[in-house]
Amino acid sequence: MIHATTIETCSVRGVCLYEMRHVVDPARGNLTVGEFEELPFIPRRYFLTYGIPSLQTRGEHAHRECAQFLVCTHGECHLRVDDGENSAEFCLNRPTFGVLVPPMVWAAEHLHSSDSALLVLASHPYAPEDYIRDYQEFLAIVSNQETAT
Numbered sequence: 469m470i471h472a473t474t475i476e477t478c479s480v481r482g483v484c485l486y487e488m489r490h491v492v493d494p495a496r497g498n499l500t501v502g503e504f505e506e507l508p509f510i511p512r513r514y515f516l517t518y519g520i521p522s523l524q525t526r527g528e529h530a531h532r533e534c535a536q537f538l539v540c541t542h543g544e545c546h547l548r549v550d551d552g553e554n555s556a557e558f559c560l561n562r563p564t565f566g567v568l569v570p571p572m573v574w575a576a577e578h579l580h581s582s583d584s585a586l587l588v589l590a591s592h593p594y595a596p597e598d599y600i601r602d603y604q605e606f607l608a609i610v611s612n613q614e615t616a617t
Contacts, residue, residue, distance in 0.1 A: 469493075471564075473506060481551040482570035486537075490564045500563045502539075507568065509535050509591035516587055520545070520580040527576040530600045534592040536575070539566040543584030550574040552610035560586065572613070574606055 473489045490500040504510055517526055538547060540560035548557045551573050558567055569575045577586060592598065600606045 473503070475506070478549075478556050479554040480549045480556050480573060481554070482568075483549050483551075483556065483573060484568040485558070486566040486568065488539075488564050488566060502566070507537055507589070508570075511537070511589040511591065513590040513593050514588060515590070516541075516585055517577070517580075518585040520577075520584060522580055522582065524580070525576050525578040526580075526586075528574075528601070528603075530574045530606050531571050531592075532598050532600065533571050534590055534595075534598050535571055536569045536591070537566055537589040538569065538575075538577075539563060539587045541585045541587050543581035544579075545577050545581065545584045545586055546579040548574075548576045548578070552607050572606075572610060574600075574603065 469492045471490050471492070474487045476485045477483070478485060486506070488500050488502050490498060492498050520526060538560060541563045544559060544561035546557055546559050547567055548555065549569055560567065600609065
């Protein structure tokens with residue numbers, strides 16, 4: 469059975485939930501397909517997190533310019549996203565479910581299962597100056613952006 473890609477928005481500005489195209493085949497095994505054209509960026513970098521102790525939190529930052537697409541390819545973890553006004557949390561627990569996190573959205577991954585493997589596709593190469601690692605600074609920047617518009 470073939471399932472088509474669906475994309476939904478959520479209450480956090482710019483965050484989109486993807487149920488990716490996948491094929492369920494009990495005889496041969498399952499397949500998930502992601503088309504880069506479905507993302508608003510062509511990935512320039514990827515990284516995987518794995519072996520994360522369940523009580524540890526990863527991420528806890530926003531990017532000024534970089535967008536990210538997160539898929540837990542094995543096991544599960546939870547993703548919190550926050551745009552300074554709205555927040556949401558998702559359980560990434562299957563390789564057919566991905567979340568697009570745009571720039572200027574705070575993101576944190578937590579509650580990792582012992583076997584979790586989180587794949588992150590990034591729109592930009594690593595650049596330390598792109599990171600906002602202090603939540604209060606993030607809120608001030610977001611507030612100033614809203615005041616300017």
